[in-house]
Amino acid sequence: MSRNAEAASDPTHPDIAIIGSEIEGMYLARAAADEGLSVVVLDPRPKPGGQLLEGEMLFLDEPLGDNGQVLLQGRMKELFDAFKNGKIRKISEFRAYYDKLVKGIPMESGITLTGVDVRQDPDATGRFVDSVAYRTKNGEEKTVYPRYVVENTDYAALTSQLGLRRIPGMETVFGSPDGSPDYMAASLMLKFKNVDWAVFQKEVMKLSKAQREAKYGSETFVNTTFTWGFGKVGAGYDSGSDEWFLRGLNTVNQRDGEVLINALLVYGVNPSDEASVRRAVEEGKTQTQRIVSYLRKTLPGWSKAEVNGYPDYLYIRDFDRYETEYVLQGTDLMSGRMYWDNVSIGGYEIDLQGTQNSKWGSRKGNPDKYGMPLRSFEAKGYKNVIVAGKNVGASAVAYGSARIQAQTALAAESIGIILGQIKGKYELADMTPDRMKVLQDYIAKKYRITLTGVKANDKTKGLTAAQRELFNQGKLVIP
Structure with a gap:
């Protein structure tokens, strides 16, 4: 057969x-x-x-x-x-x-x-x-x-x-002490409820762009659905651990006072090791409790925010x-x-x-x-x-x-x-x-999926061969 x-x-x-x-x-x-x-x-x-x-x-x-x-x-x-x-x-x-x-x-x-x-x-x-x-x-x-x-x-x-x-990983860009493999951080998603999004948006966006960036960080913006920026808010949080870091708050309004934040980074997780993942999830729950207390004091419209449960798993980037x-x-x-x-x-x-x-x-x-x-x-x-x-x-x-x-x-x-x-x-x-x-x-x-005939802007024009190689190594930024 x-x-x-x-x-x-x-x-x-x-x-x-x-x-x-x-x-x-x-x-x-x-x-x-x-x-x-x-x-x-x-x-x-x-x-x-x-x-x-x-x-x-x-x-x-x-x-x-x-x-x-x-x-x-x-x-x-x-x-x-x-x-x-x-x-x-x-x-x-x-x-x-x-x-x-x-x-x-x-x-x-x-x-x-x-x-x-x-x-x-x-x-x-x-x-x-x-x-x-x-x-x-x-x-x-x-x-x-x-x-x-x-x-x-x-x-x-x-x-x-x-x-x-x-394929060589992030250790080739940022280095590692002994040249061992390194990876982009994983994340535990943050789930909160009882957030007054209307107040949050109004109070943040009534500030001028310069005022928002001075208070909350560059590129800070809130619309009816999402937030960007808030890097200063993330940087102001003390996780108490070198393994955990709160970056800028990518937040989505899930309706009914519920929000989800992609911002809590955890380093050194091995997704092929169930024990490594479980330990990170459990530690992340403690971090989540600390973060909600911090955000209540830091963001308008968040004074009554509460934890809205925890994911069973991590967001593994890399x-x-x-x-x-x-x-x-x-x-x-x-x-x-x-x-x-x-x-x-x-x-x-x-x-x-x-x-x-x-x-x-x-x-x-x-x-x-x-x-x-x-x-x-x-x-x-x-x-x-x-x-x-x-x-x-x-x-x-x-x-x-x-x-x-x-x-x-x-x-x-x-x-x-x-x-x-x-x-x-x-x-x-x-x-x-x-x-x-x-x-x-x-x-x-x-x-109705177009895969051919697509034209794109070439943003490498003017780069020398050496500069192209540096970019591919992560040693150069193209503005």
Whole structure:
């Protein structure tokens, strides 16, 4: 029996096995399933949803081109539209959205990977994953033989087992005492209730720009939905620990006096170690109690604020990533480079969040827009391994922008469509520019996702070769 026939009749031979349930990979799952492929999700986390649902990272970062050009496309645009107009703000609303997205796709949570069988293709053109063995939460041993396998965790559960080279991380930008790997901080999302947002907005925004910045920090702004800035507020908080830091307050109004803040950074968390994560979550609860007392005294409209529960998990920004067929560089982004195999169009500032060795982090530049190629989502040397979300192939500098959820979600959706279209015709490793053009045209016509013909401003003009190299190393800022 052929692999295609097996996939249709045998759940142990799916077209696609996705490891992890982060929402980015779920867009790939949904698109592939809608294109007629069989998909299974094997999730090492005890509950589905990862960063979005367990970590409650509900402050969505929107990629924009120059002059505020909206770059959102695909299914995630629907989520952003509902988020911006206030229909999806609370965790229950995000959960309902997620459940609708994954409806009908088999998912096993709480699994443990026990083996990955890597084989060499008979024609010696590359390796492939033949099977993935795992243990269910009930102790049952199982194996799947997928046509394609997708890394969709926040700690490289699959790709860390494939013998791939780790892409050098933040230690190459900010350094580390012994050259050991370093990562952007994780966050525990802060949840509060009984905040009078109308008073908060009125009292802050009645100040002039100069007054706001003198009191609260640069770029401070409050509208009916979000806040930015408040760096001085964050800096004024004493966490009592070198491992915890409150930065500027990215706050979203969730309605009914409920707010969510993305600002509390924690350094040194290892997301592949459950004990490390649990310790950080518990310590973060104590920090949250201290922070609400601080904000009651510091911000108008917050005098009655209370803690509104705690997430079960962290927002993990950064961990080990492994080499892909093409690794994006900072100058690729800043020059607005496009690719023959574009699967997404990105456009978000290169924002390197703080690390243990550089608490504040750094912003390196603000690209107009740029392409994200299929090759940056294909594990190097593997014919059937795809990476999703935060596993994107990007250098430490490029990752500051490439990591943004909306951009990698669009890539995942495009790849899911592509896998559906090429099944039975050829393999992903056999992609050519002519074949890709046909697929991009199909995606544009059926799904209204534009991946070709996009022009971008080149913000690297005038840089010497030496300056370009310095930028790619994180040693130069492009204004």
